[in-house]
Amino acid sequence: xxxxxxxxxxxxxxxxxxxxxxxxxxxxxxxxxxxxxxxxxxxxxxxxxxxxxxxxxxxxxxxxxxxxxxxxxxxxxxxxxxxxxxxxxxxxxxxxxxxxxxxxxxxxxxxxxxxxxxxxxxxxxxxxxxxxxxxxxxxxx
Amino acid sequence: xxxxxxxxxxxxxxxxxxxxxxxxxxxxxxxxxxxxxxxxxxxxxxxxxxxxxxxxxxxxxxxxxxxxxxxxxxxxxxxxxxxxxxxxxxxxxxxxxxxxxxxxxxxxxxxxxxxxxxxxxxxxxxxxxxxxxxxxxxxxxxxxxxxxxxxxxxxxxxxxxxxxxxxxxxxxxxxxxxxxxxxxxxxxxxxxxxxxxxxxxxxxxxxxxxxxxxxxxxxxxxxxxxxx
Numbered sequence: 001x002x003x004x005x006x007x008x009x010x011x012x013x014x015x016x017x018x019x020x021x022x023x024x025x026x027x028x029x030x031x032x033x034x035x036x037x038x039x040x041x042x043x044x045x046x047x048x049x050x051x052x053x054x055x056x057x058x059x060x061x062x063x064x065x066x067x068x069x070x071x072x073x074x075x076x077x078x079x080x081x082x083x084x085x086x087x088x089x090x091x092x093x094x095x096x097x098x099x100x101x102x103x104x105x106x107x108x109x110x111x112x113x114x115x116x117x118x119x120x121x122x123x124x125x126x127x128x129x130x131x132x133x134x135x136x137x138x139x140x141x
Numbered sequence: 142x143x144x145x146x147x148x149x150x151x152x153x154x155x156x157x158x159x160x161x162x163x164x165x166x167x168x169x170x171x172x173x174x175x176x177x178x179x180x181x182x183x184x185x186x187x188x189x190x191x192x193x194x195x196x197x198x199x200x201x202x203x204x205x206x207x208x209x210x211x212x213x214x215x216x217x218x219x220x221x222x223x224x225x226x227x228x229x230x231x232x233x234x235x236x237x238x239x240x241x242x243x244x245x246x247x248x249x250x251x252x253x254x255x256x257x258x259x260x261x262x263x264x265x266x267x268x269x270x271x272x273x274x275x276x277x278x279x280x281x282x283x284x285x286x287x288x289x290x291x292x293x294x295x296x297x298x299x300x301x302x303x304x305x306x307x308x309x310x311x312x313x314x315x316x317x318x319x320x321x322x323x324x325x326x327x328x329x330x331x332x333x334x335x336x337x338x339x340x341x342x343x344x345x346x347x348x349x350x351x352x353x354x355x356x357x358x359x360x361x362x363x364x365x366x367x368x369x
Binding site: 068069070071072073074077078080081084085089091092098101105108109112126129130 | 150278282283298300302342351354355357358361364365366367368369
């Protein structure tokens with residue numbers, strides 16, 4: 001096989017021809033199917049795999065929230081509540097805290113809307129839409 | 142990979158022309174029935190220009206038959222009429238609303254003529270401003286949401302959206318006027334009384350708003366149970 005130096009991309013940004021050929025052989029479907037058949041066969045003693053569901057990918061991605069969120073605008077809220085307690089829930093006197101709270105809420109909402117899918121990864125919803133349009137065909141009919 | 146694949150998720154274009162339905166694709170824009178005076182090109186900000194160009198290209202929802210281009214068309218009052226309406230009787234609901242506004246005006250004009258000259262300027266006679274300001278005084282600022290944590294559900298103080306606040310104010314007003322009145326007082330009479338009270342920051346609806354605020358203040362320790 002080729003030496004390790006050819007694994008790095010050349011000046012054109014492309015991999016070496018031998019490396020490409022190697023990848024094509026190992027990543028092709030037939031090679032993987034043969035390996036799976038070997039794992040399931042009973043010819044060499046007990047089978048390694050005993051699957052319950054068929055060994056195929058679904059045309060769906062699990063929809064889960066990536067990061068755990070935290071409560072927004074808690075400081076503004078606590079300031080507002082302190083003002084309320086002092087002034088017997090009079091909104092006219094606490095107008096400054098009220099407007100500060102509203103601006104904080106608006107900012108948090110716009111941030112939450114804008115930040116969702118911008119980190120180089122597809123959202124589960126978007127991935128599902130695409131997979132519905134271009135699914136993995138499991139049968140010929 | 143995501144960046145190259147995302148261009149496949151292009152905005153939806155309609156293949157059929159929809160004719161006045163309530164559930165539209167979010168790609169459709171809302172209609173604007175107001176008659177805009179022609180603003181010269183130089184005074185329009187770039188965002189407004191963008192919005193105008195968007196309106197010429199994107200599909201727009203069909204206008205409701207209750208929207209008019211007249212200057213008396215008030216979206217807040219239309220929303221209130223729709224909320225008051227029962228069994229689709231829009232004529233009755235609109236009649237009640239007009240009677241309410243008329244009775245507010247009558248009461249205020251009476252008060253105006255009876256008051257001394259010094260206090261005459263403080264009395265607000267426009268029923269529409271009384272309605273708007275009264276409703277503003279009924280809107281809660283913080284609401285409560287039920288959050289389950291460790292098998293127990295807590296009432297957590299939560300900021301509300303503008304639509305939710307407006308809805309709560311209108312709902313409280315209508316339920317208050319329906320339930321807490323003598324059986325012989327008409328709806329428009331009770332509504333006008335409540336609206337005038339709300340305008341002066343008194344009355345049962347404003348009291349209900351204050352009760353909600355007090356509960357939120359009492360539960361402020363649970364504010365960190367929120368995750369949004």
